[in-house]
Amino acid sequence: MTQKIDDRILSRVQKPTRYIGNEWNSIHKDPEKVDVRFAFCFPDIYEVGMSHLGMKILYHMLNDREDVYCERVFAPWVDMEQKMREYNIPLFALESGDTITDFDFLGFTLQYEMSYTNIVNMLDLAKIPLLSTDRKEGQPFICAGGPCAYNPEPLADIIDFFIMGEGEEVLNEIMDLYIDWKKSKESRIAFLDSVSQIEGVYVPRFYNVKYNHDGTIHKIAGVEEKYPAKIKKRIIKKLEHAYFPDKIIVPFMEIVHDRIMLEVFRGCTRGCRFCQAGMVYRPVRERSPEKLLEIAQALQKASGYEEISLASLSTSDYSALEKLTRELIEMTEKEKINLSLPSLRVDSFSLELMEKVQKVRKSGLTFAPEAGTQKMRDVINKGVTEEDLIRSVTLAFEGGWDNVKLYFMIGLPTETLEDVAGIADLAYKVVDAYFSVSKEKRSGRLAVTVSTSSFVPKAFTPFQWHPQDTIEQLREKQKYLQSKIKNKHIKYNWHDPELSFLEAVFARGDRKLSKVLIEAHKRGCKFDGWSEHFDFEKWMQAFEACGIDPKFYTSRNRKYNEVLPWDHIDVGVTKKFLIREAQKAFSGETTPHCRQECTGCGATIFGGGVCIE
Amino acid sequence: MSKMRLKYSKEDPVKYISHLDLLRTFNRAIKRAGLPIAYSQGFNPHPLISFGLPLSVGVTSETEYMDIELQTAVAPQVVIEQLNKVLPQGIKILAAMELGNKKDKLGSAIVWADYRVEVDLKIRLDINLAEHLENLLKSNELIINKEGKKGVKQVDILPQIHSLNIEEQKEKTVVFTMRLSAGSLSNLKPEMVLQAMEKYIEGFEVDFAKIHRVRLLNKDHRNIAKI
Ligand code: SF4
Numbered sequence: 106m107t108q109k110i111d112d113r114i115l116s117r118v119q120k121p122t123r124y125i126g127n128e129w130n131s132i133h134k135d136p137e138k139v140d141v142r143f144a145f146c147f148p149d150i151y152e153v154g155m156s157h158l159g160m161k162i163l164y165h166m167l168n169d170r171e172d173v174y175c176e177r178v179f180a181p182w183v184d185m186e187q188k189m190r191e192y193n194i195p196l197f198a199l200e201s202g203d204t205i206t207d208f209d210f211l212g213f214t215l216q217y218e219m220s221y222t223n224i225v226n227m228l229d230l231a232k233i234p235l236l237s238t239d240r241k242e243g244q245p246f247i248c249a250g251g252p253c254a255y256n257p258e259p260l261a262d263i264i265d266f267f268i269m270g271e272g273e274e275v276l277n278e279i280m281d282l283y284i285d286w287k288k289s290k291e292s293r294i295a296f297l298d299s300v301s302q303i304e305g306v307y308v309p310r311f312y313n314v315k316y317n318h319d320g321t322i323h324k325i326a327g328v329e330e331k332y333p334a335k336i337k338k339r340i341i342k343k344l345e346h347a348y349f350p351d352k353i354i355v356p357f358m359e360i361v362h363d364r365i366m367l368e369v370f371r372g373c374t375r376g377c378r379f380c381q382a383g384m385v386y387r388p389v390r391e392r393s394p395e396k397l398l399e400i401a402q403a404l405q406k407a408s409g410y411e412e413i414s415l416a417s418l419s420t421s422d423y424s425a426l427e428k429l430t431r432e433l434i435e436m437t438e439k440e441k442i443n444l445s446l447p448s449l450r451v452d453s454f455s456l457e458l459m460e461k462v463q464k465v466r467k468s469g470l471t472f473a474p475e476a477g478t479q480k481m482r483d484v485i486n487k488g489v490t491e492e493d494l495i496r497s498v499t500l501a502f503e504g505g506w507d508n509v510k511l512y513f514m515i516g517l518p519t520e521t522l523e524d525v526a527g528i529a530d531l532a533y534k535v536v537d538a539y540f541s542v543s544k545e546k547r548s549g550r551l552a553v554t555v556s557t558s559s560f561v562p563k564a565f566t567p568f569q570w571h572p573q574d575t576i577e578q579l580r581e582k583q584k585y586l587q588s589k590i591k592n593k594h595i596k597y598n599w600h601d602p603e604l605s606f607l608e609a610v611f612a613r614g615d616r617k618l619s620k621v622l623i624e625a626h627k628r629g630c631k632f633d634g635w636s637e638h639f640d641f642e643k644w645m646q647a648f649e650a651c652g653i654d655p656k657f658y659t660s661r662n663r664k665y666n667e668v669l670p671w672d673h674i675d676v677g678v679t680k681k682f683l684i685r686e687a688q689k690a691f692s693g694e695t696t697p698h699c700r701q702e703c704t705g706c707g708a709t710i711f712g713g714g715v716c717i718e
Numbered sequence: 719m720s721k722m723r724l725k726y727s728k729e730d731p732v733k734y735i736s737h738l739d740l741l742r743t744f745n746r747a748i749k750r751a752g753l754p755i756a757y758s759q760g761f762n763p764h765p766l767i768s769f770g771l772p773l774s775v776g777v778t779s780e781t782e783y784m785d786i787e788l789q790t791a792v793a794p795q796v797v798i799e800q801l802n803k804v805l806p807q808g809i810k811i812l813a814a815m816e817l818g819n820k821k822d823k824l825g826s827a828i829v830w831a832d833y834r835v836e837v838d839l840k841i842r843l844d845i846n847l848a849e850h851l852e853n854l855l856k857s858n859e860l861i862i863n864k865e866g867k868k869g870v871k872q873v874d875i876l877p878q879i880h881s882l883n884i885e886e887q888k889e890k891t892v893v894f895t896m897r898l899s900a901g902s903l904s905n906l907k908p909e910m911v912l913q914a915m916e917k918y919i920e921g922f923e924v925d926f927a928k929i930h931r932v933r934l935l936n937k938d939h940r941n942i943a944k945i
Pocket residue numbers: 387388389698699702703704705706707708709715716
C-alpha cells in the first residue's frame with residue numbers, strides 16, 4: 106500500500122482517485138530488485154490516458170520482465186498541478202508514488218498534437234531539463250512513440266529518441282541494450298549512439314537539418330555515415346502471435362473507455378486520402394476470431410469488467426466479423442455482460458446485430474460520409490455514396506432508430522461552397538428518408554446531428570502537400586453551412602477553427618517548432634485540447650516571440666519535390682504512391698481498397714498482413 | 719437464493735474513491751471471484767448488492783456493511799476468502815454471515831455511528847478544551863451553517879450528537895471520539911461537529927482532520943450486525 110501524497114493535497118483536489126493508483130491488476134515491484142525504472146507517460150489526465158489500448162499492452166509487457174518496473178504517469182489536472190507546485194512535489198509515478206526525476210526512462214505516447222505542451226509541462230514538473238541537449242548523465246532518457254511520432258520534428262529538441270511504429274518488439278530490444286549499457290558505465294551519448302542503431306529508433310540530435318533561404322528544408326542527414334538515412338517503422342508481422350496481456354488494470358473511477366477493448370486488427374484497407382492512420386498503420390493485419398475470443402475470456406475473468414467492445418479503425422472490414430460477433434454474443438450473454446459495437450457500416454446484418462446487443466435503448470447511430478457531395482467523396486476516396494447512406498438510414502429508421510449523427514469534414518482540398526451546401530442537402534435527405542418510412546414502423550422523434558471538423562492535412566497522406574483553409578475561410582464555411590440548415594430536426598455542431606489551425610501547424614511542422622512549444626509552455630499553455638484551457642492568443646504571442654510565422658506550415662502549397670520534415674522516416678507507403686494518390690484526388694479518380702486490388706503503396710516491404718494474403 | 723451480509727474495511731488511499739466507484743469495484747470483484755451472484759429481473763439485469771450507509775470520500779472505516787444475494791448457498795468463509803483474493807488493496811472483507819429469511823434492510827437499521835477524528839490544529843490551544851466541550855454540549859443549541867441544494871441553511875446539530883470526547887491531546891493534535899446520528903433519517907457528519915467547535919471555541923482552528931468510522935449502531939446503540 107502506498108500513499109505518498111499527503112492527505113492535505115489529495116483531499117483538496119477534484120477527483121483524487123486520479124492520483125492514488127492501487128487499482129486491481131496494477132503492478133507493484135520492489136524498485137531495488139529491478140534494473141530499469143520506466144515511467145509510461147500519457148500527456149493527458151488519468152481518465153483519458155487509461156482508455157488507451159497501447160498503454161495497457163506495453164505496461165504489462167514491460168512488467169512481465171523481471172528486470173523492468175514500468176509505472177504510469179498522467180498529466181495532473183490544473184488544480185493538482187497547482188498544489189504540487191505549491192508544496193514542491195515533483196511529478197510522481199502512480200504505482201510507487203516515487204518522483205520520476207531519476208527514473209531510467211520516461212516514455213511518452215503521442216496520440217494528438219494538442220497534447221505537446223503537456224509533455225513539456227510534465228518534464229518541467231518532473232524537474233527534468235526541457236531540452237535533450239541539456240540533460241546530464243544520470244538523468245532519464247526521454248523517448249516517445251505513437252501515431253504523432255511519424256512526424257517527430259516539432260519535438261526534436263525535446264525528446265531524446267523516438268520509436269517508430271509498433272512497440273512490442275523494439276521496446277524489449279531497447280531495454281536489453283540499456284541494461285548492458287548501464288553495466289558498461291559508458292556515457293549518456295554512448296547509449297543514444299547505440300540505440301540509434303536499432304531499427305525503428307530515431308535520435309534527432311544525430312541529424313542535421315539544413316534550410317533554404319525561404320525557410321524550407323534543403324537537406325536532412327545524419328551527422329555521421331552510421332546513422333540510418335531512413336528510419337523504418339517497426340511492425341508486428343503476425344498479430345496473432347503478438348504479445349497481449351492476460352489482464353488489464355481495472356480503474357476505480359470511470360474512464361473514457363471503461364471496458365475491455367478487443368483489438369481486432371491493425372491498419373485499415375480503405376485508403377481514405379485524408380486519413381493518416383489509414384496510411385501509417387499499413388498493412389492490415391488481423392487476429393483470428395478464436396484468438397480474440399480467447400483474449401476476451403481471459404480479460405473478462407481477470408478484470409470482472411461488465412462490457413467488451415471491438416476496437417479497430419474500421420471494424421466492419423474484419424473478414425470474420427460474423428463469426429466473431431456470434432461467439433462474443435454467446436459469451437457475453439452467458440457472463441451477463443454487455444457487448445458494445447463500434448460504428449459499423451450499417452446494413453441488415455449489422456442492424457440485426459445491434460438489435461441483439463442493444464436490448465433496451467436504441468441509442469444514436471453514427472455515420473461518417475465525411476463530405477457532402479459525390480465529387481468530394483471521390484476526391485478523398487471515401488467509398489460511400491448517397492444511395493448507400495440513404496439506404497442505411499432508411500433501414501435504421503425502419504428498425505426503430507430515430508437518432509442519427511452525421512460526421513463531415515470541411516476545408517477539404519478542392520472544396521467549394523456548393524460542396525459545403527451538399528452537407529446540408531444530405532442532412533435534409535436523411536430527414537426525408539425518415540418521413541418516407543411509414544408511421545407505424547418509425548419511432549419517436551427524429552434527431553439528426555451534423556458535426557463538422559476542419560480538415561487538417563497530415564504527414565504521410567496524399568494531402569501532405571496541400572494548404573489548409575485559413576481560419577477565416579473555415580469560419581465562413583461554418584457560417585454558410587449553418588445558414589443552410591434550417592430544420593428543427595437537424596442540429597449543427599462545429600469545431601473551433603483556431604484549434605484545427607494549430608493542430609495543422611504541428612502536424613506538418615519542422616524542428617524550429619520545438620522552441621515555440623517551450624515558449625508556449627512558459628506562457629502557460631497546457632491542455633490545449635480542452636476548450637476551457639485553449640488560449641489561442643497566448644499561442645500567437647509565442648510564435649511571435651520566436652519569430653516564426655505559423656502560416657508557413659498551414660497555408661503554403663508545397664511542391665512535390667520539396668524536402669518534407671519527415672522525409673527521413675519510412676512508414677512503408679512511398680512518396681511515389683502518395684503523389685499518385687494526390688494526382689488522382691485532384692482528377693476525382695478513386696482507388697480500390699487493398700482487398701479489391703493491391704495498388705502498390707509500398708507497405709509490402711514489411712512482408713505481412715493483407716499484402717501477402 | 720441465499721442472502722449474505724458482509725462486513726468490510728476501507729483504508730488509505732482507497733478512501734478517496736466515491737461510493738459509486740466502490741459499487742463498481744465490488745461488482746467487478748464479485749465477477750472475478752466467480753461467486754454465483756443473483757441478478758435483478760428485467761432487460762438490464764444488475765447484480766443484487768446493497769449497501770448500508772455510504773462513506774464520505776476521504777473517510778476510512780473498519781465497519782462497513784453490504785448485503786449480497788447469491789443464486790446458490792456458499793459458505794461465509796468461502797465468500798470471504800474468494801473475495802479477498804480479488805479485492806484491491808485497501809478494501810478487505812472482515813466477516814460474513816448468512817441472513818436466512820430475515821428481511822431487515824441494512825440502511826434502515828443504522829441510527830448511530832462512532833467516529834475517531836484526528837485533528838491537526840492550526841495553532842496550539844492554551845485553553846482547557848475538555849471543559850469547553852462540556853459546556854458546549856450543555857448549551858441549548860449548536861447552530862452551524864449547512865450548505866444545501868437551496869443555499870445555506872442554519873441548523874441546530876446538538877440533538878444529533880450523542881457523545882463527544884477527547885481521547886488524546888498532544889501539541890497541535892487532538893483526537894476526538896464521537897457518536898453521531900447516522901442513517902437515512904438523520905445524519906451528521908463529523909466535519910459539521912468540527913465546524914461547530916471552530917465557531918464556538920476561540921482559537922480552535924482545524925488545519926486538517928483525518929476521519930475514521932469505527933462502528934455503525936442501531937437505535938439501541940448495539941452493533942447493527944452480529945459480525
Ligand atoms: S501494398 Fe497493396 S495490399 Fe499492401 S497495404 Fe499497400 S495497397 Fe494494400
